[in-house]
Amino acid sequence: MGYNLNENLKRSASNFPESIAYIFRDKSATYQELNQKVDRLAAGLFVQGIRKGDGVALILGNSPEFLIAFYGILRLGAFVVPINPLYTQGEINYFLDNSQAKAVIAHVSVEPKLSEVKKQLENLKLVIYTEANDQESTWEHLMETSINVYESPYIDEEDLAVILYTSGTTGKPKGAMLTHRNLGSNADSISKLLELDVNDRIVAVLPMFHVFCMTVCLNAPIACGATVLIQPKFSPHDVVSTIREKKATVFAGVPTMYSFINQLPEAIAEDCQSIRMCISGGASIPAELLHKFENKFNVSILEGYGLSETAPLVAINPLKGTRKPGSIGLNIPAVQSKVVDEFGKELPRGEVGELVVQGPNVMKGYLGMPEATSAAFNDGWFYTGDLATMDEEGYIYIVDRKKDIIIVGGYNVYPREVEEVLYQHPAVVEAAVIGVPDREYGESVKAFVAVEDEQITMNDIIQFCQDKLVKYKLPKRVEFFKELPKNSTGKILRRELRELTEVK
Structure with missing residues (x-):
């Protein structure tokens, strides 16, 4: 069947x-x-x-x-x-x-x-x-x-x-x-990779209408008789309380959630002693945040990668074996991926190109949109629109969204690279980078940050980046926010930041 x-x-x-299938409040x-x-x-x-x-x-x-x-x-x-x-x-x-x-x-x-x-x-x-x-x-x-x-x-x-x-x-x-095959094969791969069983308790605080929660926090646990701990909405305090009181074993979240939990002054490692692994997806988790969280709570975060079109998981860092911070890990079972140039030719390891995917998890197509479907596929491979590189061991590194590249005087700047540096600043809580028109260079880098210290200035941020980035990658302007705009899963919306910039 x-x-x-x-x-x-x-x-x-x-x-x-x-066995308990779900717990929701009382x-x-x-x-x-x-x-x-x-x-x-x-x-x-x-x-x-x-x-x-x-x-x-x-x-x-x-x-x-x-x-x-x-x-x-x-x-x-x-x-x-x-x-x-x-x-x-x-x-x-x-x-x-x-x-x-x-x-x-x-x-x-x-x-x-x-x-x-x-x-x-x-x-x-x-x-x-x-x-x-x-x-x-x-x-x-x-x-x-x-x-x-x-x-x-x-x-x-x-x-x-x-x-x-x-x-x-x-x-x-x-x-x-x-299809059932797309979602079922992905749930099966996740439960095997994460070694889920009837004794596991998974926190479902990501939105259930989103594919990350649907597969990792619902379909995979239900396939192996685990317990789903349903949280109505995200609150760092409530999540930590649930983990502690309900003895959760698995937590899945987006980087923003990890950032907020990490900032909770009263949260301590003992709160998370029942957790055997955390999973991060939805957006790249800054390496600085990953290390801070792991050190504070004494847990491991497995970074993975997926898309709605791939039901969603494509790759994840292994539970046992080498974890490479900054990488999205290795292909999951039955899924293949490769990095290709603009002609669809596979690139040598270490070179940057578009990540393409093939496997039982890849969607049938876009409903009623034959042209969009055929544009997304080539020769049986699904084109993700993400720029990536793969190392000699097959670990994949997402460089950025293809359409988010900033070209400064002919040089490619990947927003993620600049954001990783911004997150190293002790006062920076959230960061995002976009390209804005520049008369001399075509585009320049603009940064948006949320900071804990209101005394921090634009020059402080730029000076902090100067030792860590080549000149053309440096933010030319920095705008401060209380909180950056996000979608329902907590992913920072660069699109809205672009629109704000255009309005000004």
Whole structure:
């Protein structure tokens, strides 16, 4: 039958019926209970007319409802469209229209936006709120359905499981079509690489609508009967308390989260003594931050790399064996990658080119966008848009996004290289670098920083960088922020910084 997320849950419910599947505040459920809840939700959707091949959107924060709905939709052979509840009405309209979703399961806080959207979309037949709402079907009503009303259909590993919308830096967001094989193979690789088992407790504080959390904190743990510790939103204090009180064994986060936890004065190494590994992804973690965090909490951070289109993991530093700070590690099982020039020719080790990927985790394509799909693939390889280099042992180093390169007087400047230096400054908490127009050199480097010490000046920062960077890589200007703009996963948004610069 191949990879099948639905079967993974059934197997864990059969093998570990009494093991705790999730803990959320004061609620918890065993695998047997979770499986029954998933059955009831699938039956409720079936009675409301949802069938195999239909799309159901989830506009929910981190909650047991997200987990139950995600697997309930898959059990019907339908596909999930995860949407950030903070998106605007226009963005939600676009995702629902583009995916042709027939139903939405949402938190009641989204109701004002959804009631307008529903009037405009003929395809949208059903809106379910997880909390009481007078006009619509409710979660409770759905969960009361007898599970005998339907029979779970045959699900092939090539069936569509999830459509993930990638943030469109140019044009409209694209819907990456991920199959059961894409997501299932990735969950399988992660659970093997991280040696996850029934005794593990994984903190799920990354947004569940994002592929990093979906695979690392939901699908991989559920495939091996581990416990998911659901956190509704990120707070450094709450995360440290959860790790300490619930004896978490695995924490996955983005660099910003590690930075905030590291700054928590009351947090000490003993709080994290149950943790056997941390995972960082979503953006490159500055080497300085990685060392500070590891030294403070006496834990190891495994840096990895992935994309929505690759379900998501491509490479990660090994749990056992050599970890190379600054590197995203080695290819995961069954996934291949190489570094190529602009003609698609593989480059010698150590040279910088575009990272291309091949494997069972690579998406089917972009929904309804044949041109964008064919532009992303060449000769069976997916082009990531990231510039990378690979060392003799196969460890991959992401240099930067292809489109983020700054060209100063004909010289390439990779923002990440400058950011790594900025993070070494003791007062710098966050840093990002972009290229701005320059009459003499075409472009120059501009830095944006958030600092702990308000007395720090632009000259202090530039002087600090002078010993560590060649002249053309030095920031010409530095702008100070209380906090840099970020997306829902905590990734710093260079795009917004560019727009701010253009407005000025």
